[in-house]
Amino acid sequence: AQTVTQSQPEMSVQEAETVTLSCTYDTSESNYYLFWYKQPPSRQMILVIRQEAYKQQNATENRFSVNFQKAAKSFSLKISDSQLGDTAMYFCAEEAYSGAGSYQLTFGKGTKLSVIP
Amino acid sequence: DAGVTQSPTHLIKTRGQQVTLRCSPKSGHDTVSWYQQALGQGPQFIFQYYEEEERQRGNFPDRFSGHQFPNYSSELNVNALLLGDSALYLCASSALWGGDKDTQYFGPGTRLTVL
Numbered sequence: 001a002q003t004v005t006q007s008q009p010e011m012s013v014q015e016a017e018t019v020t021l022s023c024t025y026d027t028s029e030s031n032y033y034l035f036w037y038k039q040p041p042s043r044q045m046i047l048v049i050r051q052e053a054y055k056q057q058n059a060t061e062n063r064f065s066v067n068f069q070k071a072a073k074s075f076s077l078k079i080s081d082s083q084l085g086d087t088a089m090y091f092c093a094e095e096a097y098s099g100a101g102s103y104q105l106t107f108g109k110g111t112k113l114s115v116i117p
Numbered sequence: 118d119a120g121v122t123q124s125p126t127h128l129i130k131t132r133g134q135q136v137t138l139r140c141s142p143k144s145g146h147d148t149v150s151w152y153q154q155a156l157g158q159g160p161q162f163i164f165q166y167y168e169e170e171e172r173q174r175g176n177f178p179d180r181f182s183g184h185q186f187p188n189y190s191s192e193l194n195v196n197a198l199l200l201g202d203s204a205l206y207l208c209a210s211s212a213l214w215g216g217d218k219d220t221q222y223f224g225p226g227t228r229l230t231v232l
Binding site: 004033035037042043044045046047050091093095102103104105106107108109110 | 158159161172
C-alpha cells in the first residue's frame with residue numbers, strides 16, 4: 001500500500017518570498033506519478049504540478065517547482081514570489097498502477113499555507 | 118471547455134436515508150474516480166470507473182456503490198447513511214491517452230451532511 005506523509009501541518013510565508021513544502025512517500029511500484037494539488041477555501045481541488053517518476057528532470061510550472069529525490073522518496077514543492085492567492089491547503093499525492101490498468105491517488109494530510117501581506 | 122462538474126453542491130440527509138451524487142467528466146476524459154474527504158483530512162479513494170465498470174475499489178463498505186453511463190458521466194450512491202458519511206465527495210476525471218494522461222482533474226465537490 002502507498003503512503004504519503006506531509007510533516008508540516010501549517011506554514012506561513014511573506015508575500016513575494018519563497019516557501020518550500022515537504023512530502024515523502026512510500027511505494028513498491030516502479031511506475032508512478034507524483035502530484036501537488038491546491039485546495040483553497042472554495043474547496044475546489046486544483047492541480048499545481050505533476051512529476052513522472054521515470055523522469056529525472058524536476059517539473060516546473062511558472063512559480064512552482066519540485067525537488068524530486070527518487071531514492072529518498074521525497075517530493076517537495078517550492079513556491080517562488082508567493083502571492084496572496086497562493087493561500088490554501090496543499091496536498092501531495094502519489095498515483096500508482098494497481099493492475100488491470102487501474103490506478104488511484106493516495107493523498108497526504110495536507111499543509112495549510114498562509115501568505116501574509 | 119467545461120471542466121469536471123458535480124451536482125448537487127450541498128445535500129442534507131438523515132441517518133438511514135439513501136443519496137445519489139452526480140458527476141460529469143471533463144471533455145475527452147473516459148475515467149471517473151470518486152473520493153471522500155472528511156473535514157481536515159486528505160481525500161480517500163472510494164472507487165474508479167472505466168468503460169462503465171468498476172475497475173478498482175478502496176476500503177469502503179458495500180453501502181457505497183456507483184455507476185458509469187455510456188457518456189462517461191457517473192453516479193455515486195450511498196445507502197443506509199451514517200453520521201460518519203458526512204464529508205465532501207469529490208469526483209475526478211482522467212484519460213488514458215494524451216499529454217496529461219493519468220492526471221486526475223477534480224470537480225468542485227458535493228458537501229454531504231448527515232443528521
